Amino acid sequence: MTAELVRGQNHPLSQARLEIRVSAGAPIVAGATLGDENGKVHGTEWVAHPGAPTQPGLEVSRQAAADHRLAVDLDAVPEVVHRVSVLLALPTGVGGPVRFGAVAAPFIAVTGLDGTEVASYTITGLDAESAVVALELYRRQGAWKVRAIGQGYAGGLAELLADQNLPEAGTLANSINDAVAQGMARSVPAPPSRTADSDRHRPQTAPAVGPDQGGPTPTSPYGTQGAPGAVPPSPATPPYGEPPQNTPASGYPAASGDPSATSGGVNYSHPRRQNTTPPPPAPPAPPAQPGQPGQPVAGDATGWSMDERLYNQVWGMFEDLARTTAAYRSAVDFADSRMEKELDQVLSDPRSRIGGQGDAAREAAQAKHAQLVDQARATLDRDLAQLTAEVDVVEPALPPPYARWDNPVWHAYRVPMETPMAVRLGDLHLPESDPLRIPMLVRLPLERGLWIDSGASGSLDGAFHDSHDLRRLALETAVAHAARLLAVYPAGDFTVHVIDPAGSGAQPLAPLVQTGVLAAPPAVGAAGVTELLGRLTQRVDLVQMAVRGGAPESLPQGFDTSEQLLIVNDFPHGFDDRAVNQLRYLADEGPSVGVHLMMVADREEASAYGPLLDPLWRSLLRLTPVPEDHLADPWVGHAWTYEPPLVPPGSQVLQQVLTQVAAARRSWNR
Known part of the structure; x- marks a missing residue:
């Protein structure tokens, strides 16, 4: 069980190798000090900070960021060290907030190397402070514990370090701030070869534009x-x-x-x-043996x-x-x-x-x-x-x-405070390398809609031939994708709508409906399709006019500025010609203004529209509900096998995550 600490509370640590994860609402500096049995820091060499990020048994981040992961190995710290204090500070001289009262309350989690959370602490009550001792790991009678501190300092890093009896506190604080502001710790040496074979290494240049x-x-x-x-x-x-x-x-x-x-x-x-x-x-990387x-x-x-x-x-x-x-x-x-x-x-x-x-x-x-x-x-x-x-x-x-x-x-899992740079949409592998799987990561926000193909599949195992099973599995796959997108966006930054004209997807859609994460119940019938498509089309028009006119502030008061996802099930049932044109419009123009499309459809069932819908299918990224080798790689001519990110049978992880997302949305809407 995770211990959710309050200020002054402690908790025993059963592991020596830990990770301290920090999340804040703005870029902050993370560091740590090593103290003796009296808590005294003997010199600057006892402080890990962006300019000197490693100390025995300790490594901190090299720059300011909204999220940090600090590595700690308590078995590797010197015997004279009895206390490891984690410090957080707002960077100076680089713009941004100057006091913690202006940002979201920092959240600290102590985890094992497998990600299992041991203890967590949300630092509340900060106002004018610009530096804080978040928590400390301390040795007591041969065992280590963690204590929530939350001691803030309005005088910043200099005052914090001076309070830890560090004589060079002012000088060190200035050097830390300079390291962050000037990028002193950001030079990039050529990284070591990933293998002994010198012809296999990662390209070190920035990736080209795709x-x-x-x-x-x-x-x-x-x-x-x-x-x-x-x-x-x-x-x-x-x-x-x-x-x-x-x-x-x-x-x-x-x-x-x-x-x-x-x-x-x-x-x-x-x-x-x-x-x-x-x-x-x-x-x-750790040194390798010769050869x-x-x-x-x-x-x-x-x-x-x-x-x-x-x-x-x-x-x-x-x-x-x-x-x-x-x-x-x-x-x-x-x-x-x-x-x-x-x-x-x-x-x-x-x-x-x-x-x-x-x-x-x-x-x-x-x-x-x-x-x-x-x-x-x-x-x-x-x-x-x-x-x-x-x-x-x-x-x-x-x-x-x-x-x-x-x-x-x-x-x-906790609802994040900022959007990540990418999201996982499945796994990829090649026949020569089975069972090796590489995560398929796609940048956010999505720049193309998604098409979950519910039609006749060329699945490698041939396990699914029944059209009803494929439709159900395709919608379950879409729900898993939507749940992940909801989970990785901050509360209120992502809104999901569903069109299910015949109500045929009630069972697969249940996790989204029952947890209350949808903006409204699924739209059903021709009238529901028309109303929802008209509303989203109007939204695209409004944002486009505002952005192109250089007046985004002219949007109506209370306008929902979050990213929008529309899940369409059972297409083209319930769609007339006008609705089909609106759907094409959303697929083409929506992503640039934050409206994304996820189609769950069999292309053959829409064949009556002929070439009219060819641009729609081409504009979407086709994914399958079963493994299939359909993703092309023009660089080396591979056909990659795609595997969807399905939830393990019997797992409740989807319900648990969506329940937290729904609770965060309700708090945000208050």
Whole structure:
């Protein structure tokens, strides 16, 4: 059970290796001090801060951020240390809030390495303070405990450090503030090679712009198979390009300067990083044995926060798997081509077609072929073993937006205070690497709608052939996607609507309806379809006029500025020609102004509309309710197998998460 502490309360710690997670409503600085049995900090070398983020048994973040993860190993701290105090402060000289009373109450959680929450503390009652001792881990009679402190200081870091008897308090506070303001801890050295094989490393340049972010559609620099024996280059972006409607919209956003971006009021443009300072380096990996690959580490990538480092690491694993599999396939193609060529040369001479000479030539060619294939497979197996070890480390460390539904991190779920950079929509794998799975992460806000295909599926296992089962499973998949989107957005920032004209989806939709997370009951009948589509179409028109006119403040008072998601079930039942045109309009124009579409439909059932609906299907990202190899990769010619993120049978995690989301929405609406 998680202990929810109040100020002054303590709780025993049964684990030595811990993670301290900090969430705040604005970027803050996180640090820690080491104290002796009297609580005295003996010098600046006893303080971990952005300019010096590591101390024995302790690592803190290297920059200011709204969310932090501090690593603690109590067995590794020196014996003279009896107290570890966690410090939070608002950065100075960089703009933003100057007192904690102007931001949301900081939330602190002490967790195990598996994400299980041990104790938590919400620091309430802060006003003019700009620095606070959040909590302390202290040693008592050979055992460690955690105590909620919540002691604030209006004089900032200097006053806080001076209160801990640090003689150089003012100087150290200034150096910490300078490190944050000037980016002193943000230089990016080349990270160590991920394996001993120097030709397998992550590209260190910033990813290029993909087609969904305003850049050109990528084309493969080599064919679908590549030159015989060639090793395809690692793609510069997450290799999802623009094969028709079957390609995920993911990757990094374009550079700043989007003319659609507006200042003040409502801004529906995709978030873009304005700071041109390079992100901080990834934490160093443990040293490897000579000739052996490095030990995998969660967060082994550059980024401004742990979530961004994990996001970049996941995409790095995707690129590594795409590249090593392409190299293996290319080597096998080369071996096949070489054997055929050698056999053709032998058999072209009639004298070699009879007797033992022809048989010997065939055996020799086949032996060379087997040797080349075995060598390629050995290299692939080595790379897959390294990637599998990395996935085993990264998967348990993923935050809720990136985690599977069976990840223990959901047991400690709390409604977030800011939107994450991406969300998980399923898993990806290739036939050569089964059972290795790579999370499929898509950037937020969504730049394309989603289409959950309820039609005849080419599922790999052939388990679903009944149309009724597929429709039910497709809607359950849509509900799981909608629940995750609701869970990763702050309260009041995401609104879900449902169209179910015939009421056929009552059972799969029950988690959304019964928990009260929907904006209104599902729209039914032709009248319900018309009313809801008309309302959302009008919303798109209003926001577009306001943004294009440069007057977002002109929106009506009380206008709902949250992101909107419309789930459409049983299309085209209940849709007339006008409703179909409105649906196409929402699919095309909605994402840019915060209205997103999730279609649960069988394309064949809408075939009566002919080519009229072709642009609709192409504008949506097609996902399936069962595993299917339909996601195309134009960089190396792979067809990735997609697996939907279904909730484990019998699990109550969906109800528990949606119940918390509903409670947060009610509190926000008061």
